Amino acid sequence: xxxxxxxxFLQPTSWADALAVKAERPEALPIAGGTDVMVELNFDVRRxxxxxxxxxxxxxxxxxxxxxxxxxxxxVSYTRLIDxxxxxxxxxxxxxxxxxxxxxxxxxxxxxxxxxxxxxxxCHPPLLATGAVIEVASVRGRRTIPADGFYTGVKRNALEPDxxxxxxxxxxxxxxxxxxxxxxxxxxxxxxxxxxxxxDPGRKTVGTGIGSAAPTPRRAVAAEAFLAGALxxxxxxxxxxxxxxxxVTEFGAxxxxxxxxxxxxxxxxxxRRHGLAVMARRTLxxxxxxxxxxxxxxxxx
Ligand SMILES: Cc1cc2nc3c(=O)[nH]c(=O)nc-3n(C[C@H](O)[C@H](O)[C@H](O)COP(=O)(O)OP(=O)(O)OC[C@H]3O[C@@H](n4cnc5c(N)ncnc54)[C@H](O)[C@@H]3O)c2cc1C
Numbered sequence: 230x231x232x233x234x235x236x237x238f239l240q241p242t243s244w245a246d247a248l249a250v251k252a253e254r255p256e257a258l259p260i261a262g263g264t265d266v267m268v269e270l271n272f273d274v275r276r277x278x279x280x281x282x283x284x285x286x287x288x289x290x291x292x293x294x295x296x297x298x299x300x301x302x303x304x305v306s307y308t309r310l311i312d313x314x315x316x317x318x319x320x321x322x323x324x325x326x327x328x329x330x331x332x333x334x335x336x337x338x339x340x341x342x343x344x345x346x347x348x349x350x351x352c353h354p355p356l357l358a359t360g361a362v363i364e365v366a367s368v369r370g371r372r373t374i375p376a377d378g379f380y381t382g383v384k385r386n387a388l389e390p391d392x393x394x395x396x397x398x399x400x401x402x403x404x405x406x407x408x409x410x411x412x413x414x415x416x417x418x419x420x421x422x423x424x425x426x427x428x429d430p431g432r433k434t435v436g437t438g439i440g441s442a443a444p445t446p447r448r449a450v451a452a453e454a455f456l457a458g459a460l461x462x463x464x465x466x467x468x469x470x471x472x473x474x475x476x477v478t479e480f481g482a483x484x485x486x487x488x489x490x491x492x493x494x495x496x497x498x499x500x501r502r503h504g505l506a507v508m509a510r511r512t513l514x515x516x517x518x519x520x521x522x523x524x525x526x527x528x529x530x
Contacts (some may be wrong), residue, residue, distance in 0.1 A: 236270075237279035238353050244288040244366075245393035247393060250281055252368040256517070257281040260380030262305050262336035264329070265345045271358065284292065289340065289395070297401050300322065302339025303394040309341065318399055320355035324348065327351055327410050329408070329520070330417050340394045340413070345385040346445075352424035353380065353440030354447030355408050361399040367391040380445035404428040407512035407521040411504045421496040424484060424508040429518050432465050433457060442488035442501045448485035456480050469521045477510050484509035 239257055241247040251257065258277035260266045261284065269275045270271055289304030294312065299317050301310070304512035307325040311334070321339070328334055328351050342352040343363060355361075356376040363374045380385050388394070406427040412418030423440035435447040435456045455489060460466050461474045490501035 235278075236277060237342075238282060239279055240282045240285055242285045243515075244286050244395070247281065247283060247286050248366060248368050252391045253392055254279055254281070259283055259344060259393060261338045261344070261528075262306065262333075263340045264333050264337040264365075265347075278517055283393070296400065297403075299399050299401055301339060301397045301399060303343070303396055304338050305336050305340075307334035307339075315475055317401035318359075319402050320358060320427055321352060321399065322406050323388075323406070323408040324351040324355045324423075324425065327408070333417075339397055343386065343394055343397070346384050349420045349441040349472065350381060350446070350447055351410060351420060351440065354423050355427070356397065356399065356442045357438030357446055357448050358406065358425040358427040358436035359399055361397050361434060363387075363394060364396045364398055365392045366395045369395070371395065371401055373451070377448060378481065380447075383444045395448045400496075402427070403432070405432045407516045409508040409512050411508065422488075422490070422501040422504045422508070424505055426509070426512045426516055428520060429467075430520065432462055433466050435460075437484060437487075439484065439488055439505060441495075442490040444489070444507055447487065449484040449509070451485060452480050452483035452487060453485055454511070470509065471521075472514070472517050474520035477513060480513055481506035481510040 231506045238252050258266065260522050264305040264384055283304055289302045291302045293300050299314060301395050311322050328337060339352050342350040363376060363379050365374060367389065374387050381387055407424040409418040410423035412421050420441040422442045425438040427436040435453045437453050438446060439449055440446050462475045463477050469508055485502045485506040488505055490498040490503060492498050
C-alpha cells in the first residue's frame with residue numbers, strides 16, 4: 230500500500246475535540262455505526278484521506294427529554310431507540326424496526342441516516358411527519374435546521390464542510406403515528422417507497438413524510454392540509470367517528486401526487502405512486518383506529 234492509499238483514522242474522545250478536528254480537517258469523513266461508510270469503502274465508492282470516528286464521543290450517544298421534546302443524540306443506535314424511546318417517538322420507532330437486521334440496528338444511527346441523506350433512508354419520513362429539527366454544530370457554533378430544509382438533493386444535506394450532526398430534536402408524540410415501507414422482500418430491504426403520518430389532535434394538525442419517491446425525502450403538504458381541514462369540518466377530531474371513505478381515498482391520492490418518482494432497478498415510477506396511495510390510506514387508517522381505540526379504552530385526557 231502506497232502512502233497515498235493510507236486512510237488516517239482520527240478518534241476524538243469529546244464533542245469539543247470532534248468539532249475541532251472537523252474544523253481543521255473538513256475533508257475527514259465522519260463514521261458512526263459505519264453501516265453506510267464501510268459499504269462505500271469496501272466497494273471503493275469513496276477513498277477518504279481521513280476517517281473521523283465518532284463512536285468515542287460520549288455526548289453523541291445520549292438522549293434526553295425536555296418540555297415535550299426528545300433530544301436524540303446523533304450516535305444513538307436504532308436498537309436503543311426502539312428499546313428506550315418507542316413511547317414518545319412511536320413513528321420513528323416503527324421505522325427503526327424496519328431497518329436492516331439486528332446487527333445493522335445495533336450499529337446504525339439516526340445521525341448516520343441523516344448524514345447519508347439517501348432518499349430511501351427510513352428515518353426521514355417520520356422525522357418530516359413529526360416536524361423534527363436537526364441540531365448541527367461546528368467550532369463556529371450551533372444551529373438548528375428543520376428536517377423539511379435539511380435534504381438538499383440526492384444524498385446531499387445542508388451540512389457545511391466543518392459541521393457535524395449533534396442531535397435530532399423531535400416533538401414527543403401528541404397523537405398516533407404510523408410508518409409503512411414497501412420493498413422487494415420483508416426484511417433487509419431498501420425502501421422502494423415509504424410513507425409516514427403523524428396526527429396531533431390537540432393542535433388539529435397532520436404531518437406526513439414520503440421516502441424513496443423523489444430526489445429527496447419530502448412532505449405531502451397538500452395531503453396534510455386536506456386531511457386536517459376535512460377532520461375539522463366534520464368534527465371528527467372531537468367525535469372520533471369513522472373516517473369517510475372519500476377522505477381516506479383523497480388523502481392517498483394527494484400523497485401520491487406529492488411524489489416525483491423515477492423508474493429504477495427497484496421499481497417503476499407508476500408502482501411507487503400506486504404504493505404511496507395505498508400506504509397513505511393504510512397508515513392513516515391504522516393511526517385513526519388507534520385514536521378511536523384510545524377513546525374505547527378510556528385513555529382520553
Ligand atoms: C445490510 C444493510 C441494510 C441496511 N438497511 C437499511 C434500511 O432498511 N433502512 C435504512 O434507512 N438504511 C439501511 N441501511 C443503511 C444504514 O444502515 C443506515 O443509513 C444507517 O442509519 C447509517 O448509520 P451509521 O451510524 O451506520 O452511519 P455511518 O455509516 O457511520 O455514516 C453514514 C453517513 O453519515 C455521516 N455521519 C455519521 N454520523 C455523522 C454525524 N454525527 N455528523 C455528520 N455526519 C455524520 C457519515 O460521514 C456518512 O456519510 C442498511 C445498510 C446495510 C449495510
